[in-house]
Amino acid sequence: MKHEQPIPLSKERRNTMISEIKNYYSNERDEVIGELAAGMLLDFFMDRLAPEIYNQGVYDSHKYIAEAAEDLLSILK
Numbered sequence: 001m002k003h004e005q006p007i008p009l010s011k012e013r014r015n016t017m018i019s020e021i022k023n024y025y026s027n028e029r030d031e032v033i034g035e036l037a038a039g040m041l042l043d044f045f046m047d048r049l050a051p052e053i054y055n056q057g058v059y060d061s062h063k064y065i066a067e068a069a070e071d072l073l074s075i076l077k
Contacts, residue, residue, distance in 0.1 A: 007050050017042055 009017070021038040025031045033041075 007046065007054065
């Protein structure tokens with residue numbers, strides 16, 4: 001079952017990330033996982049974690065902009 005990715009990945013970027021996952025498992029866990037398993041793990045993280053990370057980035061940006069706007073308005077007082 002294919003899920004729409006919350007953050008679109010080019011085929012090249014997806015392949016790079018799959019290779020990075022495979023390398024991580026090999027280097028850090030001394031395990032070998034295949035393309036399919038690494039791709040499914042990437043899909044899981046993209047489905048579950050990417051929206052949370054994105055939302056936190058939006059929140060942090062909003063906070064920064066609000067603080068900057070407050071600083072700008074303070075010179076008018």
